[in-house]
Amino acid sequence: MSDGDDKEWRALLDRLQTATYGERILLSLAALVLSILVGALVVLVSGIPADCGGATFCYNPIEVYYELFFGAIGGNPLVEEWSPTNFSMATTLQTTTILLFTGLSVAVAFQAGMFNIGTQGQLVLGSLATAVAVLYATPYLPSGILGTLLLIPVGVVAGAAIGGVWGAIPGALKAYADANEVITTIMLNFVATGISAVLLSQYFQDETSPNPQTPAIPEYAEIPHIPVVGFEPRIDFSLLALLFAIALIGAVHFVLRQTSFGYDLRTSGKQPEAAEYGGVDSKRLMVSSMTLSGALGGIGGSLWVLMVHRRAKERVAGHRHRDRGAAPARGRPVWADHPVRRHAGVLPDDRWLLPPGARADRRGRRR
Amino acid sequence: MNKGAGRTYLTAAVGVLMAAVVVFGLAFPDSTAGFLLHVATRPSTTERGLRLAVPIALAAVGGIFAEKSGVINIGIEGLLIVSAFTAVVATHLLGGQGATLFVPNVWLGFFVGVLASVAFALLFAVVCIEFKADQIIAGLAVWLIALGLAPFVSQIIFGRRNTESVPTFGDWTVPVLSEIPFVGPVFFDAGPEVYIMLAGTGVGWYLLNRTAFGRWVRASGENPKALDTAGVDVRLVRYKSVLLSGVFAGLGGAGLALGHLGRFAGGGQTDIQGRGFIAIATYLFGNYNPLGALGASFLFSGLEAIQLRMQVQGFAIPSELVRTIPYVTVIVVLVLVGRTRIPEAAGEYYDPGED
Numbered sequence: 001m002s003d004g005d006d007k008e009w010r011a012l013l014d015r016l017q018t019a020t021y022g023e024r025i026l027l028s029l030a031a032l033v034l035s036i037l038v039g040a041l042v043v044l045v046s047g048i049p050a051d052c053g054g055a056t057f058c059y060n061p062i063e064v065y066y067e068l069f070f071g072a073i074g075g076n077p078l079v080e081e082w083s084p085t086n087f088s089m090a091t092t093l094q095t096t097t098i099l100l101f102t103g104l105s106v107a108v109a110f111q112a113g114m115f116n117i118g119t120q121g122q123l124v125l126g127s128l129a130t131a132v133a134v135l136y137a138t139p140y141l142p143s144g145i146l147g148t149l150l151l152i153p154v155g156v157v158a159g160a161a162i163g164g165v166w167g168a169i170p171g172a173l174k175a176y177a178d179a180n181e182v183i184t185t186i187m188l189n190f191v192a193t194g195i196s197a198v199l200l201s202q203y204f205q206d207e208t209s210p211n212p213q214t215p216a217i218p219e220y221a222e223i224p225h226i227p228v229v230g231f232e233p234r235i236d237f238s239l240l241a242l243l244f245a246i247a248l249i250g251a252v253h254f255v256l257r258q259t260s261f262g263y264d265l266r267t268s269g270k271q272p273e274a275a276e277y278g279g280v281d282s283k284r285l286m287v288s289s290m291t292l293s294g295a296l297g298g299i300g301g302s303l304w305v306l307m308v309h310r311r312a313k314e315r316v317a318g319h320r321h322r323d324r325g326a327a328p329a330r331g332r333p334v335w336a337d338h339p340v341r342r343h344a345g346v347l348p349d350d351r352w353l354l355p356p357g358a359r360a361d362r363r364g365r366r367r
Numbered sequence: 368m369n370k371g372a373g374r375t376y377l378t379a380a381v382g383v384l385m386a387a388v389v390v391f392g393l394a395f396p397d398s399t400a401g402f403l404l405h406v407a408t409r410p411s412t413t414e415r416g417l418r419l420a421v422p423i424a425l426a427a428v429g430g431i432f433a434e435k436s437g438v439i440n441i442g443i444e445g446l447l448i449v450s451a452f453t454a455v456v457a458t459h460l461l462g463g464q465g466a467t468l469f470v471p472n473v474w475l476g477f478f479v480g481v482l483a484s485v486a487f488a489l490l491f492a493v494v495c496i497e498f499k500a501d502q503i504i505a506g507l508a509v510w511l512i513a514l515g516l517a518p519f520v521s522q523i524i525f526g527r528r529n530t531e532s533v534p535t536f537g538d539w540t541v542p543v544l545s546e547i548p549f550v551g552p553v554f555f556d557a558g559p560e561v562y563i564m565l566a567g568t569g570v571g572w573y574l575l576n577r578t579a580f581g582r583w584v585r586a587s588g589e590n591p592k593a594l595d596t597a598g599v600d601v602r603l604v605r606y607k608s609v610l611l612s613g614v615f616a617g618l619g620g621a622g623l624a625l626g627h628l629g630r631f632a633g634g635g636q637t638d639i640q641g642r643g644f645i646a647i648a649t650y651l652f653g654n655y656n657p658l659g660a661l662g663a664s665f666l667f668s669g670l671e672a673i674q675l676r677m678q679v680q681g682f683a684i685p686s687e688l689v690r691t692i693p694y695v696t697v698i699v700v701l702v703l704v705g706r707t708r709i710p711e712a713a714g715e716y717y718d719p720g721e722d
Contacts, residue, residue, distance in 0.1 A: 046523050115503070179701035182441065182503055183644060187694040190641055194691035202685065 036065070085231045094237040094308065100245040101300030104252055105167075105293045111256060112289035113269035114174065118185030119297040121192030122166045126159035126298025128196050130305040131312035132204055133158030134217045143220055151221040152306055159302030160295040166192065167294015168287055175283035181290075197314050204312070212314035223307045236308045245303075248296070265289050377652070377703050381666065406676045407669070415675065417557060418627050419668035420661070421564045422447055422639070425619030426646035427653070427660035428571040429612035435575065435655060436608030437588040437717065439502045442491055442509025443616045444643025446484045450620030451639060452517040454480025455631045456524060458533040473534055473625055480621030481614060487513070488613025492606050510643070518633030528633040535629045536560060560622030564661075567618055571657040584608050591717040601717050616643070641694065648697035651704050667693050 040061035047059035070076040074088035102119045109116035134155045141150045170188060173179040197212065206215040223238045231237055256262035268275035268282050276282050305312055392404030406412055426443045433440035458476030461467055467475060491509050494500045518528040525531055540556045575581040586594040587604045595601050620639070624631055632638045645667050646660075653659025674689045 046519070049523055117507070173698065173702055177702040179698065180503075182507065183647060184698050184701060186641070186644060187697045190636070190694040191691045191698075194687040194694075197687040198685045201687075 040065070087235055090231045090235040090237040093231075093239075093242055094235065097237070097242045097245050097307070098300050098303055100242075100249065101296055101303065104245075104249060105296035105300065108252060108256075108265075108296060109167075109290055109293035111269050112265045112285065112293075113272065114171070114286065114290060114293075115182050116167065116170075116185055116290065116293045116297070117182055118167065118170060118188045118192075118294070119300070121185070121189040122163040122294040122297030123301040123304070124189075124192045124196050125166050126163035126301030127304045128199060128204070128214070128301075128312040129162035129298070130155040130159040130302040131214045131217060134221050134305070135204075135215060138218055138221070143218065145220070147218070147220045148222075148224060151217070152223060155217075155221065155306050156299055156302045159298040159300075159305075161298070163298015163301060164291045164295035167297065168291040171287040171290025171294075174290075175286040196312075200312070200314055206311070213309075214312045216310045217305065219310070221306065222310055223303070238307050241303055241307045248299075252296075261288075377700065402677075402680075403673065406673050406680075409676075412669075412672050412676055414557065416665060416669040416672040417561050417564075419623075419671050420664040421560045421626065422451075422619035422623040422642045423646045423649055423667055424564050424661045424664035425567050425622065426616045426643050427650040427664060428568055428657045429615030429619070430647055431571070431575065431650045431655050431657060431660065432584060432608045432615070433612035434650075435588045436584045436605045437591060438492070438495055438605055438609050439506065440488075440491065440609065440612050441503060441506035441644075441647065442487075442513075443612065443646055444639060444641065445506075445510035445513035446487055446613055446616035447620035447623070447639045447643045448510075448513040448517050448637050449487050450480040450484035450617040451624035451628070452480075452513075452521070452530070452631045452633070452637075453483035454621035454624045455530045455533050455628075456520070458625065459524075459531060464534050473536060476533070477621045477625050480624065481617035484617030484620060485610055485613035488609050488616070491613075492609035495609070496602055496605055514637065517631070517637055521631070521633045530631045530633075532630045533625070536626045558622075558626040560618075560626035563618055563622055567615060568657045568661040571615065575657065580604075580607070587717075595717075605717075619646075645693055645697055648700040652700050654704075667696070 043059050043061040043064050044057050047057045050058040052058035066076075071088060072092045073082075074086035075082045102123060105119045105122065106116050134151050137151060137154045138147075141147050141154075166188065170179075170181045170184040173184050174181045200212045200214065204214045206213050208215075223241045225231065225238050225240075231239065254262075256266060264275060264278075264280045264285055267278065268280055268285050272282060275285075388400050388403055388407075391398065391400040393401075395401050396405075426447055429446070430440055430443050433443075454476045456476075457479035458472050461472040461475055463472060465472055487509060491505055494505045494508075495502050521528055521530050536558045538556055539559050539562065573581075575584060583594060583599050583604045584607075586597075586599075587601050587608070591601045594604070623642075624638075628638055630638075646664070649663035649667065650657075650660040652663040653661070670692060674686065674692075677689075678686050
């Protein structure tokens, strides 16, 4: 890399770092508005082949966005009776809770200057580890409320541990062999899916079910609902889990901003040379930050088991929505039935992974 | 670790492994190795291996051009998806069997598929070269957009994620030569996409190593400043190279769809199943040489062909585990040879205006 390129890149970095919060918000808003416009265009175009009696464009983008937004929160509070604890709201918050963990996972790696595209795999293996750990621990632990208090940590720790190990692999490969973590994490997603399928079918299969899944964990091992708040119990959403996620965000924020580990992590993400000069062992830091990132993804998997499914399944996460839901009525936009569910159905499995405002990782490449 | 040695070790390991299977298989014909040898040496396995190598080898040649010119294109997985899907849809919309304007619909569909891939590559090129976007992120975006767009469009046209079946290419049989035992049925009685692959990698090699354009491509990746000083437009060279990667990946994707699949399943990782990423590993393994990449592609596709065969025979290997072998191999290749000869300026934006 020539000096000129280096200067160019540094200037860009400086520009990003000196950008005020206002500028950043403006940039993000601009990107959001642009993507909404592109989305509207896609809706318009996809309405052309549909049959709705004469009109060229069958789908109205504004209507689609209206449905997407208010469908996600269960109706428009201004025009109809609306309660914040309705079914759609619970579904949305359920997905939000999982996304908080996976998003946090990506964010931690990102702060350290790495792209963790492998959150999907960490989540898949984390969910299996959680289910297996809880199932094995159940006979040795009391049931009832005490069981709840003991089994949930067991499950979360197991998910975090396996997710962490799975995240550490690409971290170590990048640190010690300079293998591009974007590609290795994508590959490890494929591998995780294969491993979990084999482990499920060969060792942990629920004999009573034709589907590839583990037996169910005891009911008392599920993350409990808060009785008073009153989200509909027929949807598996627990406010406690959401609060746990938010608390974890606070904890990660604290670690990144207030501890020396966090300082080293952020410095090596922004100025690797400076961090190295300051005495940071950047190789070890790559491994530890990817471990932390993987552990967070693994906890996301734990919550799938402990909050949503009560078991590990071969098809978790991105596949979930495909198992359910009737075919959409003809002539209506495919998203109209239930926005969150439908919208998830047409996105790739890896939708968990995209960091907001993704920026470059330039470190590992040779200059 | 010395990365240059990495490839040597890997090649040696593959060689030893293959030799072990051959020796052990010959000595104990009833063992697993014996069966493996039996399967691997069947002409039908080789034939299928060639077919399955098409998308990998051609995408690898495309990736070589982009990366050699200084633009890392990890979006070739997306280009494969787009071209395969579009080729099937175009063939379906033209009416499947039959011809339009005396050109068989399958071939028109093939052509449209390649065009779609080139269009996506152009988008990628504009974002990377014109707007200086990070190449890795832009490549990821190409992949993710394709991964979402194919099932989405399929939903609109067919009402479900998977397309309907379309007719495929028939085999092209070369008279006389196809009578040669083993070699004949494998190389002279194959689908046209296999000939396209063999010709394409040859053309790619010639273009890169024996023409002025090829020299510019390599210079644009190694030392763009020098190329610029010599009076060649670096941007233009990079544009052409990325578009070429679209052409090659498009040939591979459309060839897989219309030569082998005959339909396109859009669920999960789609029918492409990470072959674009495997292609990246093959050209790293082949040290950016199209012919080397072709050879490495056979390793992957041969493995797939053998695995398919063994599954048919009801061999008790968990197929999910066998299916992960290529992906593990990609990681091993990246670890051992990932960095050997990355072009000096790959991944960097080149600004001709600066001092």
